[in-house]
Amino acid sequence: MNEHNNKLLYMNFEMLLSAILFFRVVRILFKANICTAKHLRLIVVPLLMLQFVLGQSIQLNAQNTPHIAGGWDKMQLGTQRAVIRVNNNAPAVWVRVPWRRVDDHEEDAVRLVDAATGKLVTNIYRLAANREYGDFVFQPVSGKGIYYLYYLPFKQTGSWYFPNTIYLKAKKTYSQAWADANGITTATGAPTWPQASVVCFEAVDDFNRFDPMEIIATKREVNRLLEENKGKDFLVFPEDRRHPIRMDTDIPLRWIEHGEGGTFSATAMRNEFFVYQLGIYAPFKKLENVRLRFTDLISNKGERIPASAIRCFNLGGRDWLGKYFTKKVNVVKGAVQAMWIGIDISGNQHPGDYTGSVSIAADGTGNSIIPVHIKVTDSLLKDRGYDD
Numbered sequence: 001m002n003e004h005n006n007k008l009l010y011m012n013f014e015m016l017l018s019a020i021l022f023f024r025v026v027r028i029l030f031k032a033n034i035c036t037a038k039h040l041r042l043i044v045v046p047l048l049m050l051q052f053v054l055g056q057s058i059q060l061n062a063q064n065t066p067h068i069a070g071g072w073d074k075m076q077l078g079t080q081r082a083v084i085r086v087n088n089n090a091p092a093v094w095v096r097v098p099w100r101r102v103d104d105h106e107e108d109a110v111r112l113v114d115a116a117t118g119k120l121v122t123n124i125y126r127l128a129a130n131r132e133y134g135d136f137v138f139q140p141v142s143g144k145g146i147y148y149l150y151y152l153p154f155k156q157t158g159s160w161y162f163p164n165t166i167y168l169k170a171k172k173t174y175s176q177a178w179a180d181a182n183g184i185t186t187a188t189g190a191p192t193w194p195q196a197s198v199v200c201f202e203a204v205d206d207f208n209r210f211d212p213m214e215i216i217a218t219k220r221e222v223n224r225l226l227e228e229n230k231g232k233d234f235l236v237f238p239e240d241r242r243h244p245i246r247m248d249t250d251i252p253l254r255w256i257e258h259g260e261g262g263t264f265s266a267t268a269m270r271n272e273f274f275v276y277q278l279g280i281y282a283p284f285k286k287l288e289n290v291r292l293r294f295t296d297l298i299s300n301k302g303e304r305i306p307a308s309a310i311r312c313f314n315l316g317g318r319d320w321l322g323k324y325f326t327k328k329v330n331v332v333k334g335a336v337q338a339m340w341i342g343i344d345i346s347g348n349q350h351p352g353d354y355t356g357s358v359s360i361a362a363d364g365t366g367n368s369i370i371p372v373h374i375k376v377t378d379s380l381l382k383d384r385g386y387d388d
Helices: 002-031 037-063 176-181 219-228 253-258
Strands: 080-086 093-097 110-114 124-129 134-138 145-151 154-159 162-167 197-203 235-240 264-270 273-281 291-294 297-299 310-312 316-318 324-326 336-344 352-361 368-380
Touching: 080 093, 093 197, 110 124, 110 134, 134 145, 219 253, 235 368, 264 273, 273 352, 297 368, 310 316
Parallel strands: 264 368
Antiparallel strands: 080 145, 080 197, 093 134, 110 145, 124 134, 154 162, 235 273, 273 336, 291 352, 297 352, 310 336, 316 324, 352 368
């Protein structure tokens, strides 16, 4: 399995490198006035279509092999699965799957596959399902061993360039005789069947991974967080650029584990336009006119990255004509707002540990201050990080 996974990963990486090289060449030609915008459209559109077709061909070929990236055909089973271990040879076992889903399709279809045979298990019954977890009773056909519970199975209609994804609705697949013999449909109270366990969660590929930023915190976890911070007007979560904030009405489990506030620390290079985020969570009330104020970042030797070199993209910038503009940011109650911040580090900046802070406030609220620590290395980044 690892060999085939590595092969597909290598092919995807190779395609990515080719695309990066192509666009760098086009950019050079464009800057040199060798290639006009009209020429650019004539070149880019057909090549993007060709790359899509080739990418589909590579994926389909990989799916015809015994093992593919992630180990399954997403067109048949969906993109997500829970790996379940059964330790009993009972005719029925139950499992709680803590999937922490960002979607609202928890009542839709699932597929259970026996890892030993690769066959679908039809005797599966859904006891309960919500965004936090799903409870299922199923027949472990091969007895002890591993079983895969696939969720978010779908079908696609339309054309390859304008597809329409439809998530499949749940249907009864279990035998009534099996359900009656094991007291499943008439059961009340806590489950009494032997319990299976979830070993891990897997996605079909990296593109379809939900972790870490789309794994929701449970209501209990969120309530505990709010109780611990009930004296604040809002909550702030510093976040690295490698983990873009994707959810706007849920907070990720990652923030529960890390806690509110704290210092944002990162490493950057000279001549880098370094970017990070602040997640503004408004659980208590609506926030009007969110504002950020930056201090200078000062090294232990007194060197400075001035506050004028730091800006928040959400609050303003330059338009396509080069004119300055400002924007007003409001956050409705219960929502999360990602604030993207850029630090323009000069190529002549002295290496060192730079510290400062960013202050966040809104109309009628107090200030929340996040300390910032940026370690600037001696390395010089030629392209400013634009290709990151």
